[in-house]
Amino acid sequence: MNEQRNLIVSSSPHIRTPRDTKVIMLDVLIALAPAFLASIIFFGWRPIMVTAVSVASCVLFEFGYRKLMKKPDTYGDLSAVVTGVLMAFCLPPTVPWWLPIIGALFAIVVVKQLFGGIGKNFLNPALAGRAFLLASYAVLMTNWMPASFQNVDAATYATPLASLSGGALSSVSLGAMLIGNVGGSIGEISAVALLLGGAWLVYRKVISLRIPLSFIGTVAVITLIFSRGNPHFMWMLQNVFSGGLLLGAIFMATDYCTSPVTPKGQIIFGVGCGLLTVLIRYFGSYPEGVSYAILIMNLTVWMIDKNTAPRRFGTEPKRPIRDLFARLGKKKEAAE
Amino acid sequence: MLFKHHGGVHPNDMKAPANQTAISTIPQPPQVVIPMSQHIGAPCTPLVAVGDEVKLGQKIGEAKAPVSAPVHASVSGKGNMVQAVIIENDFKDTPADTVVPAADEDLFDPERIADIIREAGIVGMGGATFPTAFKITSGWGKVDTVIINGAECEPYITSDHRTMLEKPEELLKGIQLIMRACKVEKAYFGIELNKKFAIDLLNFHGAKEMGIEIVPLKCQYPQGAEKTLIQTITGREVPPGGLPAQVGCAVFNTFTSYSVYRAAYEGLPAIERVVTVSGSAIETPKNVKVRVGTPMEWVFEQTGGFKKEPWKVIMGGPMMGLAQYDLSVPCGKGTASLLAFAGDEDRTAANPTCIRCGQCISACPMNLQPIYMYMYEEKGDIEMMQKLNLMDCVECGACTYICPGRLHLTHAFKTGKAKIQAYNAALKAKEEAEKAKEEKKEEK
Numbered sequence: 001m002n003e004q005r006n007l008i009v010s011s012s013p014h015i016r017t018p019r020d021t022k023v024i025m026l027d028v029l030i031a032l033a034p035a036f037l038a039s040i041i042f043f044g045w046r047p048i049m050v051t052a053v054s055v056a057s058c059v060l061f062e063f064g065y066r067k068l069m070k071k072p073d074t075y076g077d078l079s080a081v082v083t084g085v086l087m088a089f090c091l092p093p094t095v096p097w098w099l100p101i102i103g104a105l106f107a108i109v110v111v112k113q114l115f116g117g118i119g120k121n122f123l124n125p126a127l128a129g130r131a132f133l134l135a136s137y138a139v140l141m142t143n144w145m146p147a148s149f150q151n152v153d154a155a156t157y158a159t160p161l162a163s164l165s166g167g168a169l170s171s172v173s174l175g176a177m178l179i180g181n182v183g184g185s186i187g188e189i190s191a192v193a194l195l196l197g198g199a200w201l202v203y204r205k206v207i208s209l210r211i212p213l214s215f216i217g218t219v220a221v222i223t224l225i226f227s228r229g230n231p232h233f234m235w236m237l238q239n240v241f242s243g244g245l246l247l248g249a250i251f252m253a254t255d256y257c258t259s260p261v262t263p264k265g266q267i268i269f270g271v272g273c274g275l276l277t278v279l280i281r282y283f284g285s286y287p288e289g290v291s292y293a294i295l296i297m298n299l300t301v302w303m304i305d306k307n308t309a310p311r312r313f314g315t316e317p318k319r320p321i322r323d324l325f326a327r328l329g330k331k332k333e334a335a336e
Numbered sequence: 337m338l339f340k341h342h343g344g345v346h347p348n349d350m351k352a353p354a355n356q357t358a359i360s361t362i363p364q365p366p367q368v369v370i371p372m373s374q375h376i377g378a379p380c381t382p383l384v385a386v387g388d389e390v391k392l393g394q395k396i397g398e399a400k401a402p403v404s405a406p407v408h409a410s411v412s413g414k415g416n417m418v419q420a421v422i423i424e425n426d427f428k429d430t431p432a433d434t435v436v437p438a439a440d441e442d443l444f445d446p447e448r449i450a451d452i453i454r455e456a457g458i459v460g461m462g463g464a465t466f467p468t469a470f471k472i473t474s475g476w477g478k479v480d481t482v483i484i485n486g487a488e489c490e491p492y493i494t495s496d497h498r499t500m501l502e503k504p505e506e507l508l509k510g511i512q513l514i515m516r517a518c519k520v521e522k523a524y525f526g527i528e529l530n531k532k533f534a535i536d537l538l539n540f541h542g543a544k545e546m547g548i549e550i551v552p553l554k555c556q557y558p559q560g561a562e563k564t565l566i567q568t569i570t571g572r573e574v575p576p577g578g579l580p581a582q583v584g585c586a587v588f589n590t591f592t593s594y595s596v597y598r599a600a601y602e603g604l605p606a607i608e609r610v611v612t613v614s615g616s617a618i619e620t621p622k623n624v625k626v627r628v629g630t631p632m633e634w635v636f637e638q639t640g641g642f643k644k645e646p647w648k649v650i651m652g653g654p655m656m657g658l659a660q661y662d663l664s665v666p667c668g669k670g671t672a673s674l675l676a677f678a679g680d681e682d683r684t685a686a687n688p689t690c691i692r693c694g695q696c697i698s699a700c701p702m703n704l705q706p707i708y709m710y711m712y713e714e715k716g717d718i719e720m721m722q723k724l725n726l727m728d729c730v731e732c733g734a735c736t737y738i739c740p741g742r743l744h745l746t747h748a749f750k751t752g753k754a755k756i757q758a759y760n761a762a763l764k765a766k767e768e769a770e771k772a773k774e775e776k777k778e779e780k
Contacts, residue, residue, distance in 0.1 A: 005663065008648045011747035013655040013733030014675075015347060015491065016683040021691055021740045072687045079691075119691045119741070261694030261707055310703040312725055313563065314575040 021118075025078035027204045031197035032085050032251065038180040038190035039093070042147035046093040047186045054091075054100035055084030061108040071117070079118045083107055086126035086251060089187025090244060090291065091133070094143045102136070103129035123298050124258045127291045144183045150176075159183045160242040165287035169229040170238055177241040188247040198250040207254040210266040211273075215249040216240060218274025226282075245277065248290035258298040265301075265308035272297045341568045343701045344556040345734045347491050347655070349530055353621035354614045355494040359502055361625050362638035364425055368629030369666040370396065370407055371420040375459040376466050377403035382421055389414060393605050394432035395455070396421045405467040406457040410607035410627035420666075423629070436603040443600055446476075449517040456599035457606045457669070462560070462589035463652050465670040468596070471586055472517045480584040482518050483569055484511055484593055486527040486534075487553055487560030490653025493673040495610040496590040498623045500527070500534035503594060504541045510597030512546050514588055524569045526551045528559055557655060558732040562587050564701045576728050591672070606669050613639045617646040617678035626667050632674055633663035644678035654681070655733045685742035696735035696745060702728050706735040706745050713752040718759045726752050 039047040062080040066073055074080075087103050107129030112121045134141045146157045160170035160182060176182050180190025188194075201207045220240050229235035239245070253259060253273050260269050273293045280289025311317045373379035380397030384390055390409040397407035413426040434455075442448040454469035462485060488496045500507060515523050525548050527535050535550050543550055551569050553559050563574045565587060572583040580587055591609060598604045607628050614621040619640035626635055632651065636642065650657040651671055667674070696706035705724055712720040729749045736745040 005646065007646065007659070007661050007663075009659040009661045010648075010682065011744065011750060012650075012657055012659075012731070013737050013746060014648060014650050014657065014659065014677065015654040015681045016737055016739070016742065017345070017347070018683065019740055020683065020685070020742060021689070024691075024693070024740050074687075074689070077689075117689075119689055256691050256693040259692075261692055261697050262705070263698070266694075305708075309705060309724075310697065312576060313567075313702040313704075313728060314573040314578065 021077045021079070024206055025082050027201065027206045028082050028251070029078065029085065031200040031206075032082075032089070032187070034193035034196045035089065035187045035190060035247070036085070038193040039089075039186045042149070042180050042182075042189060043093040043145070043186065044148060047088070049097060050091055050093065050095060050100055050186060051085060051088040053097055054088035054104060055081055057101045057104035058084035058087070058108050061104055062113070065109055065113045066117075069113075074117055077118060080108060083112070083125045083129075086187075087129045089247060089251075090126065090130045090185045092141060092144055092184075093186050094145050095140055099133060099137065099140060103133045106132040119257050121257055122301065123295060124252055124255050127252055127295050130291055131295060146183045147176075147181045147189065149181050150183070157183055159287075160238060161281075161287040164229075164238060164242060165281065167228045169234060170242065172242075174234070174237055174241065177238070182242075184242075185244060185247075188244040191241045191246055194246040194250055198246075201250070201254075207250075208263075208266070210263060211254045211259060211270040212249040214267045214270025215253055215273045215277075216245065218271045219245060219277055222274070222278045226278075228282075239278075239281070243281075243288045244290040248277075248294055249273070252291070253294050253297070258294075258301060260301050260304045260308065262305055262308040262310060264310075265304040268304050268308065269297055269301065272300065341556070341559065341564045341701060342703065343699050343734065344558065344564075345699050345738045346556055347737060349555060350491040350614070350654075351494050351497070351530060354492070354612050354623055355497050357498075357620075357622050359495075359498050359610050359623045359625060362635065364411055364427060364627060365630050365634040366425050367631075368410055368423050368425065368627060369420050369631065370410065370423070370629040371666065371668065372397045372407060374407060374457075374465060374628070374668040374670070375405045376464065377401060377405070377470075380404065380407055384421055387414060390421075390423055391430045391432035393435040393603070393607060395434065395457075395605070399454075399457075399467075403467055403470050405459045405469070406455065406605075407628075408457055408605040408607050410629050420629075434603065435605075438600045438603065443513060444516065446472075446517045446519050449513055449596075449600070452600050453517065453596055455605070456595070458592060458595050458599060459606065459669050460589055461591035461595060461606075461609060461670055461672070463656065463670045463672060464562075465668070468588065468592055471588075472514070475518060475581045475586045478581045478584060479518050479586045480520060481570060481586075482511075482515050482520050482523040483565060483585055483587045484514075484523055484525040484548070484590060485560050485562075485565055485587050486525055486531070486590045487565060488531070488590070489528060489555070489557045489559040489561075490655050490657075490673075491557075492614045492675055493612050493653050494614075495612045495623055495672050497531050497534060499591060499594050499610055500531065501537060503597075504534075504537050506597045506601075507590065507594050508538065508541055508543055508546055508548060509601065510593040510595070511548055511588075513596050513600055514593055515547065518586055521547055523548045524551050525549065526553050526559075526565055526569055528553045528555045530555050557737075558701055558730070558734060561701060561730055561732055563730065576725065609667075609669065609671065611635065611667060611671055612673040613675075614673065615646075615650075615675035615677050616681070617642045617644045617676035619643040626671070628669055629666045631664045631666050632660065635667065635674055636663065636676065642676060642678075646676040647679060648677045648681070650675040650677070655737065656731065683742065688742045688744060690739075690741045690743055693740060695738045695740070699734040699738045701732060701734065702730055704728060706749070709752065710743060710745050710748050713748045713755075716755065718756055721752050721756055727756060729753070 107125035111128040163170040223239040224236040227235040276293035277289040378401035399406045412430040414424045458468045459465040611626045
């Protein structure tokens with residue numbers, strides 16, 4: 001007895017889930033694979049080039065910045081890879097090879113690392129990178145090409161969103177929108193592929209349905225009520241399945257770092273994204289509103305979180321609206 | 337209907353290695369060390385002098401305060417006192433005169449049952465070690481529901497499970513005594529569904545006829561935390577900083593109930609308990625009867641020893657147990673398991689980083705926001721820590737378990753609580769000093 005052993009002493013708990021940040025990021029990458037596959041099928045080799053350049057430059061900037069600032073390496077957590085893929089996914093397939101590099105510089109260095117790296121940035125890096133590119137290279141960023149199985153004139157091609165923005169239903173069939181035989185950004189074309197990825201994320205509990213459902217639901221309800229096309233239902237479906245709505249609602253708005261952490265807050269965030277998306281699509285000068293809607297809502301996260309704390313265990317839930325009515329009722333009684 | 341609570345995590349229960357092995361007995365150690373404080377509350381005063389002969393079950397530490405529990409000799413032999421009573425074992429197990437079953441009529445009087453429990457030194461055997469007799473007597477007039485905690489939600493631990501399987505009748509009789517002592521007609525026995533056979537067995541032995549309703553619970557951690565269990569079974573929520581009696585509930589652990597049976601029907605005080613020995617460094621995971629005061633090292637040696645060099649040794653479960661640095665520490669009344677891990681089950685990261693995934697919020701059974709509590713704890717912002725109700729934290733470890741960024745959340749909250757307490761104490765002292773000053777001025 002009494003032999004000396006080297007035992008570790010630390011606070012409980014003494015076990016942890018195997019699912020760390022890297023596993024979660026890997027799950028996101030797996031979920032993005034179907035959409036990537038669809039883009040290759042419909043756009044050919046270009047998506048591969050754009051995505052590869054985007055991912056490589058994102059990882060390189062992340063690595064380089066951390067090295068330069070003498071901070072611990074974080075490229076191993078795969079979050080830069082996810083940013084790279086997501087940024088490539090919201091670029092047109094026609095962009096020149098050097099464009100993603102500039103986007104990555106802005107996304108990783110300015111938006112992510114200058115604020116402290118993963119978990120500290122308040123804007124979605126991929127979307128901020130895209131917004132930066134759109135502001136700087138408007139022509140390159142709106143040069144759309146049709147999907148390879150579409151029978152249209154490539155020179156004057158317009159995406160379904162452009163026609164929706166003009167207040168008319170797109171001539172593209174709903175089936176084409178679902179499978180992705182349609183022009184648009186690299187990752188946004190195939191609704192089926194994106195939904196498949198979303199299902200994987202929900203199954204693996206990487207995301208909850210709160211943000212995607214409230215986001216898409218809000219867009220669906222508003223476009224159905226304030227329909228600009230006939231039949232109204234078709235107008236709603238085209239609005240849901242065209243453009244970057246699914247990509248944004250499933251992969252961008254659910255970005256951990258730039259969305260609320262409270263369950264109630266996530267629903268408010270999703271509804272806000274949906275409202276802004278429709279507002280921009282209806283009244284903005286640019287046909288797509290998803291990315292700006294998410295970026296604007298990103299700025300409200302801190303405020304939403306602060307005001308949606310879960311009910312403290314063992315206390316009555318706060319019911320501000322009911323309380324207000326109760327108070328008004330009392331006033332009325334007093335007056336009588 | 338399946339009962340579940342809000343939040344929680346689902347760790348692999350790791351019960352398979354030990355839950356098939358029957359409770360066995362290990363040889364007694366040559367020496368036991370019995371601390372004078374094995375419970376929450378005032379420590380005992382020793383009743384034996386150095387060199388005294390002590391007998392099995394003899395009371396060796398007297399509890400004078402109301403919130404306390406006496407301690408008893410777990411072997412017979414020669415007493416030797418430091419801050420604890422050390423007994424050199426004579427391996428005779430000579431029982432003390434007090435080790436006699438209680439009279440039958442005593443078992444129907446709540447006051448007498450509470451006395452038996454108090455004298456037997458029974459405390460909450462799940463690990464919280466709150467004196468059971470005080471829980472019963474302080475609840476009179478308030479408690480309408482007795483809940484028996486058979487969740488055993490911590491991974492690895494199977495000692496309660498084996499007790500249910502091997503001593504179902506005795507266990508139910510013990511619960512009956514507790515119900516009588518608490519003056520209630522009905523008890524709920526919450527058992528997680530990974531102990532399905534135990535549920536069937538207890539029902540077979542007539543739990544229902546005794547007024548004991550077995551409640552099957554979903555396997556989730558921390559199902560067996562007191563407040564969580566009350567909420568799951570009755571829907572009542574213990575208010576912040578409050579006690580279960582405030583919502584009419586009293587919760588007793590499975591092994592506590594069995595100990596009550598032994599105290600009443602066999603006269604044996606709380607000197608022995610079942611301990612699960614498990615973990616990746618253990619040769620043969622087992623459930624063994626261990627006398628209180630047996631050094632951990634002895635238990636490990638007698639159950640087959642280590643198959644790998646232990647990296648971490650834990651007294652209690654992997655979620656809330658205490659890591660030990662010295663294996664000569666004695667097992668106490670609340671030691672449900674001894675675990676030895678060979679590798680880094682903590683999965684610690686070199687640079688813990690929050691990615692704001694919010695899983696800690698979904699996991700917290702107390703509806704807290706660990707992510708923000710951690711942020712303000714790091715900053716040392718006492719005001720915000722209090723605003724976020726950090727003191728409500730039950731330290732269950734669910735948030736830390738689930739955290740993909742590998743943050744040391746529970747650790748931060750433990751230190752945060754200490755910071756808040758120190759701050760409030762200083763504030764109070766300052767206020768009192770000022771008050772005293774003003775009073776002096778007035779006198780002048």
